[in-house]
Amino acid sequence: MEYFLGIDVGTGSARAGLFDGEGNLLAHHTKAIEMWQPRADFVEQSSDNIWDSIVQCCNAVRQDAEISAEQIKGIGFDATCSLVLLDGAGNPVTIDLDGGDEKNVIVWMDHRALKEADELNKLSGKHEVFEYVGGKISPEMQMPKLLWIKKHLPESWQRAAHFFDLPDYLTYRATGALTRSLCSMTCKWTYLAHEVNAGRPGWQADFLEHAGLGELSQEKYVRVGQDVRPIGETISKGLSEKAALELGLAIGTKVGVSIIDAHAGGIGMIGMAEPEGFPPNLDQRLALIGGTSSCHMAVSKEQRPISGVWGPYYSAMVPELWLNEGGQSATGALVDHCIKNHGASEEAKAAAEAAGQDIYSYLNQTLVAHAQNGQIDTLTSELHVCPYFHGNRSPRANPSLKGMISGLRLSARVEDLARVYLATIQAIAYGTKHIIDVMNASGYDINTLVCCGGGTKNSVFMQQHANATGCRLLIPQEPESVLLGSAMLGAVAAGTYEDLQTAMVAMSRPGTVIQPQADFCEFHSAKYKIFHRLYEDQQTYAEIMRSYK
Numbered sequence: 001m002e003y004f005l006g007i008d009v010g011t012g013s014a015r016a017g018l019f020d021g022e023g024n025l026l027a028h029h030t031k032a033i034e035m036w037q038p039r040a041d042f043v044e045q046s047s048d049n050i051w052d053s054i055v056q057c058c059n060a061v062r063q064d065a066e067i068s069a070e071q072i073k074g075i076g077f078d079a080t081c082s083l084v085l086l087d088g089a090g091n092p093v094t095i096d097l098d099g100g101d102e103k104n105v106i107v108w109m110d111h112r113a114l115k116e117a118d119e120l121n122k123l124s125g126k127h128e129v130f131e132y133v134g135g136k137i138s139p140e141m142q143m144p145k146l147l148w149i150k151k152h153l154p155e156s157w158q159r160a161a162h163f164f165d166l167p168d169y170l171t172y173r174a175t176g177a178l179t180r181s182l183c184s185m186t187c188k189w190t191y192l193a194h195e196v197n198a199g200r201p202g203w204q205a206d207f208l209e210h211a212g213l214g215e216l217s218q219e220k221y222v223r224v225g226q227d228v229r230p231i232g233e234t235i236s237k238g239l240s241e242k243a244a245l246e247l248g249l250a251i252g253t254k255v256g257v258s259i260i261d262a263h264a265g266g267i268g269m270i271g272m273a274e275p276e277g278f279p280p281n282l283d284q285r286l287a288l289i290g291g292t293s294s295c296h297m298a299v300s301k302e303q304r305p306i307s308g309v310w311g312p313y314y315s316a317m318v319p320e321l322w323l324n325e326g327g328q329s330a331t332g333a334l335v336d337h338c339i340k341n342h343g344a345s346e347e348a349k350a351a352a353e354a355a356g357q358d359i360y361s362y363l364n365q366t367l368v369a370h371a372q373n374g375q376i377d378t379l380t381s382e383l384h385v386c387p388y389f390h391g392n393r394s395p396r397a398n399p400s401l402k403g404m405i406s407g408l409r410l411s412a413r414v415e416d417l418a419r420v421y422l423a424t425i426q427a428i429a430y431g432t433k434h435i436i437d438v439m440n441a442s443g444y445d446i447n448t449l450v451c452c453g454g455g456t457k458n459s460v461f462m463q464q465h466a467n468a469t470g471c472r473l474l475i476p477q478e479p480e481s482v483l484l485g486s487a488m489l490g491a492v493a494a495g496t497y498e499d500l501q502t503a504m505v506a507m508s509r510p511g512t513v514i515q516p517q518a519d520f521c522e523f524h525s526a527k528y529k530i531f532h533r534l535y536e537d538q539q540t541y542a543e544i545m546r547s548y549k
């Protein structure tokens with residue numbers, strides 16, 4: 001038997017999963033990673049700590065599966081699109097204002113570079129790169145972060161020999177190769193993959209010059225990546241002797257070009273057949289990958305520019321298809337925030353623990369108990385949430401927006417917490433509907449969400465998404481779609497499958513189908529209007545305060 005290892009680094013943990021050639025999960029292991037938030041909008045990690053966590057996961061998985069190192073034929077890596085700094089010897093270079101080289105990763109959700117993003121966006125309309133990021137560069141992308149480092153940490157800027165996206169750092173650590181992924185470079189670095197496909201340079205030297213980062217092109221892109229490869233290819237060096245010893249694997253094990261974590265989830269499920277066995281219509285599918293934040297991925301043979309939605313990116317997820325990437329900056333994080341900061345939070349957590357439940361199951365049960373005939377949707381008729389607590393990624397593309405709650409009472413019972421929890425989930429679902437609406441207005445015909453991530457384990461979260469969007473939800477048979485997507489890269493790297501599209505079909509299968517409940521269509525249509533009105537009101541408030549200043 002041949003096996004394939006998928007390695008995933010999310011915001012809070014590293015994970016490893018071992019799959020066979022049909023996509024069946026044999027064993028998986030998770031290890032938390034460290035994160036520091038030294039000041040508002042700063043989120044930092046350590047590449048050494050991340051790698052150490054991966055090492056523990058890989059060794060645990062192989063031991064649990066009771067297989068030999070030689071039976072693992074290929075490895076795929078995915079990670080969040082965080083920025084990693086290394087010196088010429090491969091050692092960490094600090095990104096922390098207080099020093100300390102161990103903190104050398106600016107996490108994707110870090111918003112320290114808001115001003116730098118605003119500066120770059122003044123160039124919009126003057127450079128082609130803006131046509132392929134939805135018209136606006138996000139502080140979650142790497143160019144604003146690089147500009148911030150150059151301005152605020154000039155010593156780190158000079159010392160850094162390599163600027164890596166975290167997925168590419170992992171393949172570097174595994175193989176010693178400086179290969180970059182077309183996925184990460186296209187989605188987060190203003191690298192234009194379609195230009196490469198046409199035989200022209202992917203890096204845009206004129207943009208870098210006007211952005212204040214001209215030395216990157218003058219250095220022939222040594223620090224940001226000269227060897228950019230599409231996903232589905234193999235990194236020639238394979239697993240190095242040092243990495244093989246650490247991971248408990250065989251030297252030379254094939255390693256696939258890396259991918260961003262959400263995109264790994266996309267390839268792990270978007271190509272699966274319909275439950276009836278029919279091939280999918282990709283124009284009708286949106287891959288919803290949920291976690292701390294959420295990503296909304298759609299692919300097409302056509303190039304579809306959509307204002308406020310990242311892309312279109314060529315070959316960034318499925319080779320030779322254009323990707324449009326929407327997303328919400330805080331979803332799981334927002335639900336947890338609203339629970340944690342409610343007056344009944346501790347009471348609810350204690351009751352959940354006493355009942356042997358997680359907090360989400362307990363709140364779901366509370367909602368059903370207080371709803372007429374167990375139909376919970378309308379419990380929020382007077383309670384409305386604007387979910388932009390960490391700004392809006394798309395389609396408003398405004399990281400400065402704020403969250404809002406309308407309809408609070410002078411009461412802090414567990415029932416009140418459950419209603420706020422439900423209203424927050426509904427607001428997140430309306431954010432998904434907003435993204436679907438703008439995608440469909442641009443040529444898609446999305447009627448199906450293929451879903452993975454923590455939210456898929458929450459029945460209320462899933463049903464509210466179906467009811468709010470009017471789309472059916474298709475949950476894969478294998479819930480660990482992100483790990484599976486990475487394992488697919490390992491299977492293709494090992495030569496087990498001819499190409500990624502073949503692996504996508506062979507290694508994924510449909511599971512549960514959730515249909516929207518038609519009885520609540522008008523209710524959610526009304527609340528969706530309020531969702532938009534909350535944003536409009538926030539803009540009005542901002543205008544009033546600007547006139548005051």
